[in-house]
Amino acid sequence: MSETQVAAPRTALSGDDAWVWFNGDFARYRDAKLGVMTHALHYGTGCFEGIRAYWSEEAGRLYTFRAAEHFDRMRDSAKILHMRLPLGTAELCEVTSELLRRNGYREDVYIRPLCYKSAEEIGVRLHNLADGFLIYTSPFGPYVDVDKGIRCMVSTWRRQDDNVAPARAKCTGIYINSALAKTEAVENGFDEAIMLTADGHVSEGSAENVFIARGGAMITPPPTENILEGITRATLMQLIVEEMGLEVHERPVDRSELYIADEILLCGTGAQVAPVIEVDRRVIGDGEPGPLTTRLQGIYFDICKGRNPKYRDWLTPV
Numbered sequence: 001m002s003e004t005q006v007a008a009p010r011t012a013l014s015g016d017d018a019w020v021w022f023n024g025d026f027a028r029y030r031d032a033k034l035g036v037m038t039h040a041l042h043y044g045t046g047c048f049e050g051i052r053a054y055w056s057e058e059a060g061r062l063y064t065f066r067a068a069e070h071f072d073r074m075r076d077s078a079k080i081l082h083m084r085l086p087l088g089t090a091e092l093c094e095v096t097s098e099l100l101r102r103n104g105y106r107e108d109v110y111i112r113p114l115c116y117k118s119a120e121e122i123g124v125r126l127h128n129l130a131d132g133f134l135i136y137t138s139p140f141g142p143y144v145d146v147d148k149g150i151r152c153m154v155s156t157w158r159r160q161d162d163n164v165a166p167a168r169a170k171c172t173g174i175y176i177n178s179a180l181a182k183t184e185a186v187e188n189g190f191d192e193a194i195m196l197t198a199d200g201h202v203s204e205g206s207a208e209n210v211f212i213a214r215g216g217a218m219i220t221p222p223p224t225e226n227i228l229e230g231i232t233r234a235t236l237m238q239l240i241v242e243e244m245g246l247e248v249h250e251r252p253v254d255r256s257e258l259y260i261a262d263e264i265l266l267c268g269t270g271a272q273v274a275p276v277i278e279v280d281r282r283v284i285g286d287g288e289p290g291p292l293t294t295r296l297q298g299i300y301f302d303i304c305k306g307r308n309p310k311y312r313d314w315l316t317p318v
């Protein structure tokens, strides 16, 4: 790993000039190239993360949100795919901070680490193939509307089972399942898809975990419902108990429970905390973002922006 720290540029670097981390060193985007035979490109043999860094106007700096937890999860994903991350979590967090400094952002940013089978070889497998590793960063606003609420459909595409391809490993290839569901939803006039498991329980959104509110408690499907074990989900589960004094239950959720829920929210690094106001043309609650969701969203954003010292441990100042 390069030891040279580079001063932040006056304006953020983008496009070909942006810095990336590519196979063990910093490189300009234009110089980070992959061969057309790269295994991961053909067979989906990669795993990735999505991490956010939030710009704090008050502090005049970026804060990375729960980066260590993301890299720890990535190590688990890699293990499932017979891969190894090239660095420890602390080093990966340092590389990420240096990358953000070099690119000089003064706005919210998305960080995308990718571990992939880099061998330029034909043959479907995971063993005896070299791994590559990269991180790129990009300015990133909201992924879905977090203010007025989103409209969802229950997808006709089922979430794949753990024994088909494990959702808990954030594998590149598996995202074809999410992409099919998202495109179906958008082409049908909705904002997002909610997928069911093969046996008909609620699993998750195309890139989000699901919470519903019923009778003053919050409920979210357990990991055995083929979900990605979301960092935002774990964050919200803690905040619901500690900051709102409510119960949170991990249990199977039926499709029809979505229709009668008092509130629904989708959460994830990209989606953040997004109120759901409609599912399959049934209005949720009174069709506006619900009070529990709105409160939880406020607590979450305060923490991400560095305004709550109690959860400062979740942030890495860049």
Ligand SMILES: Cc1ncc(COP(=O)(O)O)c(C=O)c1O
Pocket (backbone or CB within 6 Å): 050, 178, 204, 205, 206, 207, 208, 209, 227, 228, 229, 230, 231, 232, 233, 267, 268, 269, 270
């Ligand atoms: C399929 C899926 N589920 C859930 C999530 C939420 O995970 P996290 O909160 O760790 O970003 C994501 C986010 O990337 C996702 O792609």
